[in-house]
Amino acid sequence: MDDIEKELEQVQNEEELAVFHKNYLSKTGKLTMMLAGLKDMIAEQRAEAGKRLNELKRAIEVKFFQKQAALRAKAVNEKLKNDPLIDITVPAIDQPRGSLHPITLVTRRIVDICRSMGFLVVDGNEVVTEFENFDAVNIPSDHPARDMQDTFWLTNGKVLKTQTSAMQHEILKKYGPVVSAIFPGRCYRNEATDASHEFAFFQCEGMMVGKDISIANLIYVLKTLLSGVYGKEINVRLRPGFFPFVEPGFEYDASCPFCGGKGCPVCKHSGWIELGGCGMIHGNVLQMAGVDPSQYQGFAFGFGLTRLAMMQYAINDVRLLNSGNLEFLRGIKR
Numbered sequence: 558m559d560d561i562e563k564e565l566e567q568v569q570n571e572e573e574l575a576v577f578h579k580n581y582l583s584k585t586g587k588l589t590m591m592l593a594g595l596k597d598m599i600a601e602q603r604a605e606a607g608k609r610l611n612e613l614k615r616a617i618e619v620k621f622f623q624k625q626a627a628l629r630a631k632a633v634n635e636k637l638k639n640d641p642l643i644d645i646t647v648p649a650i651d652q653p654r655g656s657l658h659p660i661t662l663v664t665r666r667i668v669d670i671c672r673s674m675g676f677l678v679v680d681g682n683e684v685v686t687e688f689e690n691f692d693a694v695n696i697p698s699d700h701p702a703r704d705m706q707d708t709f710w711l712t713n714g715k716v717l718k719t720q721t722s723a724m725q726h727e728i729l730k731k732y733g734p735v736v737s738a739i740f741p742g743r744c745y746r747n748e749a750t751d752a753s754h755e756f757a758f759f760q761c762e763g764m765m766v767g768k769d770i771s772i773a774n775l776i777y778v779l780k781t782l783l784s785g786v787y788g789k790e791i792n793v794r795l796r797p798g799f800f801p802f803v804e805p806g807f808e809y810d811a812s813c814p815f816c817g818g819k820g821c822p823v824c825k826h827s828g829w830i831e832l833g834g835c836g837m838i839h840g841n842v843l844q845m846a847g848v849d850p851s852q853y854q855g856f857a858f859g860f861g862l863t864r865l866a867m868m869q870y871a872i873n874d875v876r877l878l879n880s881g882n883l884e885f886l887r888g889i890k891r
């Protein structure tokens with residue numbers, strides 16, 4: 558057995574491997590012949606010897622196939638390395654090329670614009686603590702806002718992030734008290750799906766904290782970001798709105814980029830599109846992250862990345878985005 562294994566180990570190429578196979582494992586190979594020779598043994602010895610010989614043959618076969626795979630991989634790699642005519646980066650002939658998902662396209666655009674304004678881009682966890690998702694953004698356990706978010710609770714007590722705001726606490730603690738950050742991410746809500754609801758969706762949130770940060774800064778950042786996304790001048794208007802983690806809080810609208818404010822089906826003929834919530838970060842949120850609200854202020858804003866992508870690419874059913882449907886992805890006009 559050891560001798561046969563050693564012989565197999567010394568095999569260097571596929572030709573030598575074929576010889577090994579012929580010598581031991583083929584119909585006329587030594588191992589096969591030994592098994593055939595068992596019939597001449599007396600019955601008591603035959604069972605035991607047969608068992609041992611079969612095990613031996615099987616073990617050699619396993620090693621043989623492993624060796625074969627390794628030699629083939631080595632041959633392919635050597636060919637790729639040494640043949641100057643093979644370029645593995647050339648797309649396959651007549652095969653459709655892959656493309657970026659609409660969510661990725663929109664995210665990259667936003668990230669580029671925010672980076673140009675000096676924002677950090679932070680990638681957060683999808684599994685977060687109850688504290689990060691709720692308490693740290695001023696949503697204590699008796700707050701009605703908790704009931705509005707149907708949350709996926711995990712057996713270890715953690716939650717699937719229901720909102721990108723769950724990142725605020727960690728970012729403030731890690732980079733504060735002076736920080737500008739944008740944090741796009743996937744969020745989850747335990748709700749039934751239909752054309753406009755999906756249990757997994759993308760949000761994007763941004764915040765800026767420092768000395769003398771004001772609502773004027775917030776409006777400027779929103780205008781710059783949205784004008785960059787749509788490639789044209791966009792106006793932003795704020796309306797009072799309630800979100801537990803900001804005070805004062807606003808809902809904000811963008812002038813409709815599709816009709817220039819004249820009215821169209823996308824903006825429901827109002828000239829404005831409701832995009833999300835924003836405001837000055839609540840003192841409690843800053844304080845919980847160790848930032849002194851009497852010294853530092855900041856704003857936060859959020860919007861639905863999924864919704865933005867749907868508007869941008871005229872997608873009328875949110876479920877298509879997670880479907881992996883190639884026909885849909887190929888139909889996206891970039």
Ligand SMILES: [Zn+2]
Binds near residue numbers: 818823825829
């Ligand atoms: Zn419009």
